[in-house]
Amino acid sequence: MIFVRSILCEASAVTDFGIRAATHSDSEFLVDMLMDAVNWLPTRHWSRDQILANPALAHYVTGWMRRDDFGLVAVDPAHEPVGAAWFRYLTAADPGYGYVSDDVPELTIGVVQTWRGRGVGRALLRAALAAARERGVRTVSLSVERANFASRLYAAEGFRTVESFENSDTMVAEIGT
Numbered sequence: 001m002i003f004v005r006s007i008l009c010e011a012s013a014v015t016d017f018g019i020r021a022a023t024h025s026d027s028e029f030l031v032d033m034l035m036d037a038v039n040w041l042p043t044r045h046w047s048r049d050q051i052l053a054n055p056a057l058a059h060y061v062t063g064w065m066r067r068d069d070f071g072l073v074a075v076d077p078a079h080e081p082v083g084a085a086w087f088r089y090l091t092a093a094d095p096g097y098g099y100v101s102d103d104v105p106e107l108t109i110g111v112v113q114t115w116r117g118r119g120v121g122r123a124l125l126r127a128a129l130a131a132a133r134e135r136g137v138r139t140v141s142l143s144v145e146r147a148n149f150a151s152r153l154y155a156a157e158g159f160r161t162v163e164s165f166e167n168s169d170t171m172v173a174e175i176g177t
């Protein structure tokens, strides 16, 4: 487990959280985080059932954890999960929104609302990219709706847009050494 101390300048508060590898038993929490990623717009309220019934969304979590799935979970001092970033290999036959190629895993990330803006998302993203690099992954991808501030976070952490759709961008990061 990596421990992180994030200093929240505005409130002069200190926030501690840990980051650990995701496991089989995180599947329900990953569904929670997929819900947060889908519902990032305050006006969007997709239910858990709606998301799990939609194959284009459910395939980011269905059957977690498969042999080639990997990810990280951020936890609070009581070890309760507060965020997750995970990769899944999707295929041309069942592509994700950020699909680039069968050998490029796609990232999903979410932080629980009360923990946002404290550095958890950036720390998770960096840890996820490091975990991918350690596994020998050279390129990773994601999809982000352009209006989501998260696209700026991704760009700041090395992602670049490779394809644009009406409201969303597919971004990749080359992480090979």
Ligand SMILES: CC(C)(COP(=O)(O)OP(=O)(O)OC[C@H]1O[C@@H](n2cnc3c(N)ncnc32)[C@H](O)[C@@H]1OP(=O)(O)O)[C@@H](O)C(=O)NCCC(=O)NCCS
Pocket: 036, 037, 038, 040, 109, 110, 111, 112, 115, 116, 117, 118, 119, 120, 121, 122, 123, 143, 144, 145, 148, 149, 150, 153
């Ligand atoms: C996107 C998300 C994972 C980022 O995690 P986070 O813990 O809130 O992000 P951090 O605190 O690490 O902040 C990362 C950067 O984003 C900025 N940021 C955070 N919240 C922001 C907001 N609401 N609006 C604009 N910028 C914001 C921070 O200022 C920081 O940049 P800085 O270091 O230059 O100041 C999280 O906000 C989230 O889960 N959102 C809802 C789900 C979602 O949108 N998922 C991504 C779908 S593609």
